[in-house]
Amino acid sequence: MAQGRKGRLNYRCPACFMRDLDIDMFYDRDKDEFYCLRCQFTGKEEDVLAMNEEIRKKYKVMLKRFESLDDFERFD
Ligand SMILES: [Zn+2]
Numbered sequence: 001m002a003q004g005r006k007g008r009l010n011y012r013c014p015a016c017f018m019r020d021l022d023i024d025m026f027y028d029r030d031k032d033e034f035y036c037l038r039c040q041f042t043g044k045e046e047d048v049l050a051m052n053e054e055i056r057k058k059y060k061v062m063l064k065r066f067e068s069l070d071d072f073e074r075f076d
Contacts, residue, residue, distance in 0.1 A: 010024050010025070011025050011045075011048045011052075012025065013025045013036035013038065013039065013041050015036065015039050015040075015041040015051075016036060016039055016041070017052075017055060021038065023036055023037070023038045023039075025041070028042075032045075034048055
């Protein structure tokens with residue numbers, strides 16, 4: 001396995017986080033990529049940030065209570 005160390009910033013693995021697992025990723029300095037020891041996720045910093053943004057959107061909707069069909073139209 002490639003040598004890994006923590007990067008400047010710790011990012012949680014977005015792939016694991018989608019499964020309700022909070023796992024810190026390691027940083028591969030040679031490839032300039034973050035990778036997760038638990039799943040197969042690897043990605044550049046911008047990939048991680050983009051995925052985190054996606055998750056944020058999902059959670060935002062998840063936290064909303066849908067009370068009528070009209071509420072769904074806002075998320076088209
Ligand atoms: Zn992971």
